[in-house]
Amino acid sequence: MKYFLLFFGMLFSLILSAQEAYKFKTVTDLETTPVISQGVTGTCWSFSSISFLESEIIRLTGKKIDLSEMYQVRNTYPLKAENYIMRQGKAQFSEGGLAHDVMNSVAKNGLVPKEAFSGLSEGQENHNHAEMVAVLEAMLKTYIDNPGRRLSKNWRAAVEGVLDVYIGKNIQTFNFEGKQYTPQSFLVMTKIKPEDYVNLTSFTQAPFYSQFILNIPDNWSNGSFYNVPLDEMMATIDNALEKGFTVELDCDVSEKTFSSKDGVAVIPENAENNIKALQGIYPEKKITQQYRQDEFENYATTDDHLMHITGMLRDQNGTKYYKVKNSWGTDETKTAKGGFVYFSEAYMRLKAISVMVHKDALMEKTSKKLNL
Incomplete structure (x- = not known):
């Protein structure tokens, strides 16, 4: 009897410690x-930002419009080149950017549908900018090296020429659903107002409820962010989703505990469970404001990807997750949830660099503190 009880106890212990597969229940799905x-x-x-704006257009007008991502890219590269040239190469020139770069472009250049500007060459089905970026960077470095001993006035036209070849020439008018538009009149039709969107972050190197320039590599345009406490940033995300607003996200996906293939992103309390936690539930680390700050300052958290938060879920233990739309396609060998990844609350608290929301998605107390 004693041995039987001992065996039963060991078996029960193994069952308790066994990994429990995720079971998700949708709370909000916008x-x-x-x-x-x-x-x-x-x-x-x-x-990601265009996906965010597409959801905003659905919210504002009920229309589902496939917007052009490459129109904004086409109009942002000349500004990147200007920044790089005028800083004599002592600045970031890469493919990266942030959500405010899209909103700045939209305010200046408007919006166009993808059918009017695909950014693809004839016969090309997928975007590939590797050669274009290499050509642009080599050309800009040549101008900076200044072989003519005086910066040529031709560099802007040269940049435009490269972009014309690889992405396409800018357009002034186009037809959509039987009506002619300019990019600016199309923007008006969508009811998107770029000035209505705000960027929030949460770091302690600047006072809370102030604006500051977040020093991260892809902030080449020196965009400002409103700084709020971590709990308030998370509450803002929740409030937005509850009120029917999706959220734009800048985050770190370099962690082994982020997996598009498994469709989850978590922060296990014990690092030994990092890989196992991609398939089932393990206790997660408590993320404080200080821990978040420490991980950012020691380069363990970096900004390397932007995504789009469209919903909220809970697992069988009641733990909160965020439904995050990725832009890596829907290949079933590479993604488990149709191109979405479920971020645990712990992962979001630690790895969300910043978020962008419509100002009406802010909590009233936050709006007052930010004077919005």
């Missing part, structure tokens, strides 16, 4: 456009 792929490009900032 409407968005289909998942697509950014291809071989570093333009997640445009794909």
Whole structure:
């Protein structure tokens, strides 16, 4: 009898310690456009922000419009080149960017549908900017090296020429659903107002409820962010989703505990469970403001990807997760949830660099503290 009880106790202990597979229940699932792929490009900032704006257009007008990501990319590269040239190469020139780069472009250049500007050459089906970026960077470095001993006035035209070849010439007018538009009149039709969107972050190197320039590599345009406490940033995300607003996200996906293939992103309390936690539930680390700050300052948290938060879920233990739309396509060998990844609350608290929301998605107390 004693041995039987001992065996039963060991068996019960094993059952308790065994991994329990995830079972998710949807809490909020807001409407968005289909998942697509950014291809071989570093333009997640445009794909995610355009997806965000597509959901905003659905919210504002009820229309489902497939917007052009490449129109904003086409109009942002000359500004990147200007920044790089005028800083004599002592600045970031890469494919990366942030959500405010798209909103700045939209305010200046308007919006166009993808059918009017695909950014693809004839016969090309997928985006691939590897050669274009290499050509641009080599050309800009040549101008900076200044072989003519005086900066040529031709560099802007040269940049435009490269972009014309690889992405396409800018358009002034186009037809959509039987009506002619300019990019600016199309923007008006969508009811998107770029000035209505705000960027929030949460770091302690700047006072809370102030604006500051977040020093991260892809912030080449020196965009400002409103700084709020971590709990308030998370509450803002929740409030937005509950009120029917999706959220744009800049985050770190370099962790082994982020997996598009498994469709989850978590922060296990014990690092020994990092891989196992991609298939089932393990206790997660408590993420404080200080821990978040420490991980950012020691480069353990970096900004390397932008995505689109479209919903909220809970697992069988009641743990909160966020439904996050990716731009890596829907290949079932590479993604488990149709191109979405479920971020645990712990992962979001630690790895969300910043978020962008419509100002009406803010909590009233936050709006007052930010004077919005």
